[in-house]
Amino acid sequence: MNTDWTQHxxxxxxxxxxxxxxxxxxxxxxxVRVEFRFAHTAEGWAEFTAQRQPYTGAPLTLETSSGxxxxxxxxxxxxxxxxxxxxxxxxxxxxxxxxxxxDRHDTWALADALRTDGHAWRPLRPxxxxxxxxxxxxxxxxxxxxxRTALVNxxxxxxxxxxxxxxxxxxxxxAPHAWALLLASPTPAQLQAAGKRKWEKFLHTHHLWRPxxxxxxxxxxxxxxxxxxxxxxxxxxxxxxxxxxxxxxTLQTQLDEYRRRITAAFRQHPDHDxxxxxxxxxxxxxxxxxAEVGGVRAEYPDADALLCQAGVSLVxxxxxxxxxxxxxxACNKVLRATVHLWANASRQTxxxxxxxxxxxxxxxxxxxxxxxxxGKRWLKILWRLWxxxxxxxxxxxxxxxxxxxxLTWTILSAAxxxxxxx
Numbered sequence: 498m499n500t501d502w503t504q505h506x507x508x509x510x511x512x513x514x515x516x517x518x519x520x521x522x523x524x525x526x527x528x529v530r531v532e533f534r535f536a537h538t539a540e541g542w543a544e545f546t547a548q549r550q551p552y553t554g555a556p557l558t559l560e561t562s563s564g565x566x567x568x569x570x571x572x573x574x575x576x577x578x579x580x581x582x583x584x585x586x587x588x589x590x591x592x593x594x595x596x597x598x599x600d601r602h603d604t605w606a607l608a609d610a611l612r613t614d615g616h617a618w619r620p621l622r623p624x625x626x627x628x629x630x631x632x633x634x635x636x637x638x639x640x641x642x643x644x645r646t647a648l649v650n651x652x653x654x655x656x657x658x659x660x661x662x663x664x665x666x667x668x669x670x671x672a673p674h675a676w677a678l679l680l681a682s683p684t685p686a687q688l689q690a691a692g693k694r695k696w697e698k699f700l701h702t703h704h705l706w707r708p709x710x711x712x713x714x715x716x717x718x719x720x721x722x723x724x725x726x727x728x729x730x731x732x733x734x735x736x737x738x739x740x741x742x743x744x745x746x747t748l749q750t751q752l753d754e755y756r757r758r759i760t761a762a763f764r765q766h767p768d769h770d771x772x773x774x775x776x777x778x779x780x781x782x783x784x785x786x787x788a789e790v791g792g793v794r795a796e797y798p799d800a801d802a803l804l805c806q807a808g809v810s811l812v813x814x815x816x817x818x819x820x821x822x823x824x825x826x827a828c829n830k831v832l833r834a835t836v837h838l839w840a841n842a843s844r845q846t847x848x849x850x851x852x853x854x855x856x857x858x859x860x861x862x863x864x865x866x867x868x869x870x871x872g873k874r875w876l877k878i879l880w881r882l883w884x885x886x887x888x889x890x891x892x893x894x895x896x897x898x899x900x901x902x903x904l905t906w907t908i909l910s911a912a913x914x915x916x917x918x919x
Contacts, residue, residue, distance in 0.1 A: 502615060502616035503525065503616075505525065505554075505555060505556060506524060506525055506555070507522050507523065507524055507525070507530065507552045507555035508522070508523050508524075508525070508555060508556060508557075508558075508608055508609075508611045508612040508615065509521065509522045509523075509549070509552065509555050509556070509557040509558070509608060509611075510557065510558050510559065510604045510605070510606075510607035510608035510611060511557060511558075511559040511566065511570075511604070512559070512560075512600050512603050512604040512607070513559050513560070513561065513564070513566040514600075515537065516536055516537045516538075517534050517535055517536045517537065517541070518534065518535055518536075518537060518541075518545075518566060519532070519533075519534050519600045519601065519603075519604045520532065520533055520534070520535070520545065520548070520549075520604065521601070521604045521605050521608045522549075522552050522555065522608070523605075523608045523609060523612055525612065527609055527612060529605070530552070531548065531552075532601070532604070532605075533548050535548075537565065537566070542569055542573075546573060549575075554576070555576075556576045556577075556578055556611060556615060556620075557570065557575050557576065557577055557578065557611075558577070558578045558579065558580055558607050558608070558610070558611040558615065558618070559577070559579060559580070559607070560579070560580060560581075560582050560585045560607070561579060561582075562579035562621055567579070567621070571621070571623045576620055577620065577621040578611060578615055578618045578619070578620055578621065579621050580607065580610070580618070581827060583827070585603070585606075585607060585610075588606050588607065588609075588610040589602065589603055589606040591606075591610075592605070592606040592609060592610075593606060622793045622795065622796050624791050624792060624793060625792050625793075627762065627765065627766045627767065627792070628766070628787070628788065628791050628792045630762050631759065631762045631763060631766060631784055631787060631788040632788035632789065632791075634755060634758055634759045634762060634784075634788075635759060635784055635785045635788040635789075635831075636788070636831060637755065638752065638755040638756070638759060639785075639831065641748060641751065641752055641755065642752065644748065645671060645745065645748055645749070645752070646671075648741055648744060648745055648748070649670045649671055649745070651741055652670060652679075652738055652741040652742065652745070653670055655734045655737045655738045655741065656679075656734075656738060658726075658730060658734050659684075659685070659726045659730050659731045659734040659735065659738075660679075660684070660685055660721075660734070660735070660738065661724060662685055662688065662717050662718070662720065662721035662722075662723075662724075663675075663678065663679060663685075663688075663721075665717050666678070666714050666717045666718065673746065673749055674703035674705060676742040676745050676746055677699075677703060678699065679738055679739065679742045680739060680742050680743070680746075681699065683735045683738065683739050684731055684735050685721040685722040685724075685726070685731075686721075686722045686731075688718055688721040688722075689718065689719065689720075689721040689722040691718075693715065693719075696714075696715055696718045697715075700714065759784050760780060760784070762784070763780070763783065763784040763787065766787060766792075767792065768787055768792060768883065768886070769787075770888050771787075771879075771882050771883055771886060771887065771888055771889075772784070772786055772787040773888075774882075774888035774889040774890075775839070775843075775875075775879065775889055776843045776846050776847040776850070776889070776891070777839050777840070777841075777842030777843030777844070777845065777846060777847065777850075778839050778842070778843075782835055782838055782839045782842065785831070785835045786832075786835055786836075786839065786879070789829055789831055789832035789835060790803070790832070790879070790883060794883070794884055797880065799880075800876065800877045800880040800881070803876055803879075803880050804873055804876055804877070805825065805828065806828055806829050806832060807828060807829060807832045807833055807836050807872070807876055808824070808825045808826070808828030808829070808830075808832070808833035808836075809825075809833070809836060809869050809870075809872050809873040809876060810825055810873070811823065811824065811825060812824070812825045836872040836875070836876065837865070837868055837869070837872060839872065839875065840854075840868045840869075840871040840872035840875055841868055843871070843875065844871070847891070848909060849894075849895065849898070849905055849906075849908075849909045850871060850875075852905075852908050852909040853870075853871055853874065853905055853908055853909075854867050854868070854871050856908045857870050857871070874905070878894065895909075
C-alpha cells in the first residue's frame with residue numbers, strides 16, 4: 498500500500514483505443530487540470546509527452562496491463578496503475594449513476610478512482626527484456642495453438658460430412674500424419690483405390706506401423722468408400738478439407754519455429770535453472786511459467802500474492818448465514834491454465850504429487866478441483882525457489898516434509914514408499 502499517496506499533486510488516466518487515446522489529469526482535490534486527445538503515432542506520443550511535462554511523476558491508470566499504449570508509457574518512465582475492466586465499469590457506475598457512457602466520462606471516472614483509491618492499487622512493474630521476449634513468444638504460441646484447435650475442429654466437421662473413414666483411422670487430428678493422409682488421398686474413393694501397398698508405405702513412412710493398430714487401420718482404408726456420399730458434397734467438402742489441411746501444415750511449421758525460439762530464450766534466461774527443475778514443467782511448460790511469473794521479485798512479495806494471481810486461491814462469499822467459496826476469475830488466465838497443465842503433468846513423474854491428488858479425489862473433489870489444490874502446493878514451492886534463485890531438490894523437499902510431519906508426507910507414506918520425482 499502506498500502510504501504517501503496524498504503527497505501526489507496530480508493523478509491521470511488514459512482511455513486507450515486503437516486510435517485516438519483520451520487523457521485527463523486531476524489535482525488532489527479532483528479538479529480537472531488538463532484533458533486532451535492524441536493519436537497513436539510518433540507525433541501523437543510526442544504531443545502526449547509535451548502535455549504531460551508539467552505533471553511529471555503523476556501516477557497514471559488505464560484499463561489494461563499490456564498492449565502498445567502500456568509499452569509506450571513504460572518506455573517513457575510513467576508510473577502505471579492498471580485496473581481491471583470490470584472494476585473500471587464499477588467506478589464509472591459510481592461516478593456516473595445516470596448511466597451516461599462517453600470516453601470523457603470513462604477517463605474522468607478512472608482518474609478520480611486513482612485519486613481516491615489508488616493507494617491500494619498495485620503498480621505495473623516493467624519486466625526485463627529476457628522475460629518480455631519470452632512472455633510475448635509464449636503468449637503468441639498459445640494463440641497459434643488455439644487457432645490450430647479451431648482449424649482442426651473445422652476439418653473434423655468437414656470430414657464427418659463426406660470422409661468418415663479418415664476420422665475412424667486417426668484419433669489425433671493435431672498430428673501432421675493425419676493431414677498427410679488427407680493431402681495424399683483427399684476423397685474416400687482415392688484412398689480405397691490407392692491399394693494395400695501404398696497404405697503400408699504410408700504407415701511406415703509416418704512411423705504408424707503398430708501391431709495393435711495396423712490391422713484395424715488397413716481394414717478402414719479398404720472400406721473407405723463403403724458409405725456412398727453425393728458427388729456434389731464430396732467435391733465441395735474435399736476442397737475445404739484439403740484447404741484446411743494445407744493451412745494446418747503451414748501453421749505447424751510456424752509453431753515449430755516458435756518452439757525453437759522459446760527454447761532458446763528459455764535457456765538464456767537467468768531463472769532457467771529454477772523453472773527447468775520443476776517436475777512436469779521442463780522444456781514445454783517451464784518457459785510459460787517463467788514468462789507469466791516474470792523476473793521481478795517485488796511483484797509477488799509473498800506466496801499468497803502469486804496464488805491469487807494464478808487463480809488457485811478461492812474467493813470467499815459471506816452474507817448473513819450464507820458462507821461459501823467460489824473459483825477466482827479475476828486472475829492471470831494464462832498463468833492459471835499453465836498451472837493446471839503443470840499440476841497434471843507432475844503427477845506422472847512425482848510420487849508425492851500423485852498421492853496428494855488421489856487424496857483430494859478421495860475427499861470428493863473433482864479432477865479440476867484436485868489439480869487446483871495440487872497447483873496451489875506447487876506454487877508455494879515455486880515461490881520460495883524463485884525468491885531464493887534455487888533449483889527444485891526432491892530429496893530435500895521430502896526430508897522437510899518428514900521432519901515437519903506434514904500432511905503431504907503422511908498421505909505419501911500411507912499410499913506407497915516415497916518415490917523421487919524423475
